[in-house]
Amino acid sequence: MDTGEEELILPKAPATEKTRQQSKAELLSQLYNRIKGCRRCPLGATRTNLVFGAGNPNASIMFIGEAPGYEEDRTGVPFVGRAGKLLDRILAAMSLSREDVYIANILKCRPPSNRDPLQQEVAKCLPYLEQQIEIIAPDIICCLGRISALYLLRLKLPMKLMRGNIYRWKGSIPAIVTYHPAALLRNPALKRPLWEDMQKVMRILKEGT
Ligand code: URA
Ligand code: URA
Secondary structure, three states: OOOHHHHOOOOOOOHHHHHHHHHHHHHHHHHHHOOOOOOOOHHHHHOOOOOEEOOOOOOOOOEEOOOHHHHHHOOOOOOHHHHHHHHHHHHHHHHOOOOOEEEEOOOOOOOOHOOOOOHHHHHHHHHHHHHHHHHHHEEEEEEOOOHHHHHHOOOOHHHHHHOOOEEEEEOOOOEEEEEEHHHHHHHHOOOOOHHHHHHHHHHHHHOOO
C-alpha cells in the first residue's frame, strides 16, 4: 500500500549562508574547547588565561599579532592593552570594529616579561592558529609586526622590505605585513606607513588580488 511516506523524504536543503556562518563559529568553539587546557609548552603552566582569539568567525580580515601581554593574559582577550587600544583606533579609521574582524596571535599564552616567543613554543602553538585561519578562511591576513611575519609567512626581512608586498599564506590567502601597533606607540612617525598599508588592505578587499 502506498502510504505516501516517501514523499516526506525531502532532499537535504543546501546549506544556507546562515548555517555556514554558524558552522564556522561552532568549529572555532570546538577548537577552543579542545585546546583551552593546553600544556604543550611550559607557558601553559604560567598563564592566567589562554588567549584564543576574538572577533567575527566570518571575518574577511584577520589581524595576527605576536603573543598576549599582561592585560591579555589577565582577560583572555587579544589586544586589550595599550597597543590594542591603538588597534581599535586603526580599525575605526577603516570604518571597522572588532566585531567585523578576527584578531589572534602567534602564541596563545603570555611569555614571561613579554619576551619574544621561542621557536619551540611557536612549533607547539602555531598549528592552533593555522586551524583558526583554515576555519575562518579570510580574504586577507594582516601580520602585525616582524614576529607575526616570521612565523606565519616565514619572512625574515626588515619591515621596510616586507611592507607593500602581497604574500600568500600557504600559497593561497593574500597576506600583508605592517608595523605592530606597539611600534607606533614608540614611534609615531610609523603611523603614516601603517595607514598606507591599511588602505592597501581595504583596496585588496574591495577589488581582490
Ligand atoms: N601585542 C600582541 O602582539 N598581541 C596582543 O594580543 C597584545 C599585544
Ligand atoms: N589612521 C590614521 O590616520 N593613522 C593611523 O595610525 C591609523 C589610521
